Amino acid sequence: MAEIEAACARLGVFEVVYVNDGSTDATEGALVDLMATRPWLRQIRHARSCGQSAAVRSGVRAATAPIVVTIDGDGQNDPAYIPKLVEALDAAGASAGLAAGQRLGRKDTGFKKLQSRIANGVRSRVLRDGTRDTGCGLKALRRDVYLSLPYFDALHRFMPALVRREGYEVVLVDVVDRPRLTGVSNYGFFDRLWVGILDLAGVWWLIRRRRTAPVATEIKAPFGRETP
Template sequence: MSSQDNAPEISVIVPVRNEAGNVEPLIREIAAALAGRSFEIVYVDDGSSDATPAELVRLKGELPFLRSLRHDQSCGQSCAVRTGIRHARGRLMVTIDGDGQNNPAYIPALVDALIAGGAKTGMIAGQRLGRKDTGFKRWQSRTANKVRAYVLKDGTRDTGCGLKAIRREVYLALPYFDALHRFMPALVKREGFEVGHVDVVDRPRLTGVSNYGFFDRLWVGILDLVGVWWLIRRRRRVPVVSGGGQDAD
């Protein structure tokens, strides 16, 4: 029997860097939220320099559903998500931030909405309510979301929420670049799929401090937005394929 025969239905991908104090509580919450379902949790340690790797090694010996991967150096959140999804064994992918601000209790709602949407629905995006960040971070997020929505017209209020459910094959069809996770609704629609939404209530991070700043990604974000706008304009139509038979040699 191949390992794929025992593949879980759901793979929860958790990109993480220097979040040692948040690892165990978040894993326990994810497992509780998915009790009774077939799942795995795939942590991707994006070059942590704290005790995050040791925590994952300790917990893997105790929890059979936990898997972990590691980048030798930090490559960014989108790269960590991509690594996790490429190595995941499930059919349905769920992404969640590793700092504990995303509440795993909403994972079943995202997964159920994705399943209910059928093949035409490629992704369900969480949209945060009651943000617990500082006033400045809330302002920068609102500003970025308004600009993105105006330019891309992706129909999504909040693309910065880490909670997303997406079909593995849909994710792998998306063009990859750093910061892809902030433009996924627009790019999923570009591939001809619908995007649904589930409101989720934000909460404070469990421990630690944010690894991300504002000015270090401002100009890169503008360039990314222009690039995604260009990609969407260059997609004339999505082909509908019919027929069968063997591929030509």
């Protein structure tokens, strides 16, 4: 938490929304203690564990700022990159909806890195999202753009493609990976493989079915003329 506070202090006024995804350990109490001396810290708790995409959605919905940065809670994401992501999104202007971190120096096991390399390669070929790594938890996004995306489990892994589907640009920022400090991965090889294939097919279908949204303008009666 100290690293996040130090990084966000560079941005001026900020808030941290910690999503407690139905933990059964002492997380809730520890956060309550931290909140007593940190007015910028908020805790959103799920009644039961719902997964990463649900946690991101709850956090973004609870956030009050127009730009939101997501970060994993296992310590692999370095909070020092938070200002860089926000600055990259700001510099790109309103046409950009997402600044996505892309990991360098992955600290995962060789097998997990192989899994990710295969999954990212297939996803990139099918969706043509121009992103080599969508699994990085560090992302800066415009809150309204995120809330306009179709919600489903594993949404966080397809965010660049879906943001581009909405007509926004995606900015890519290299970030250095760190070893996991806490917790264990909940993703196994076969469950990620089969679910990932179904998710990929679904996102491909959504992109193919995208139609240009009509520009709608309300025409009002001239001043002083009554409308029927």
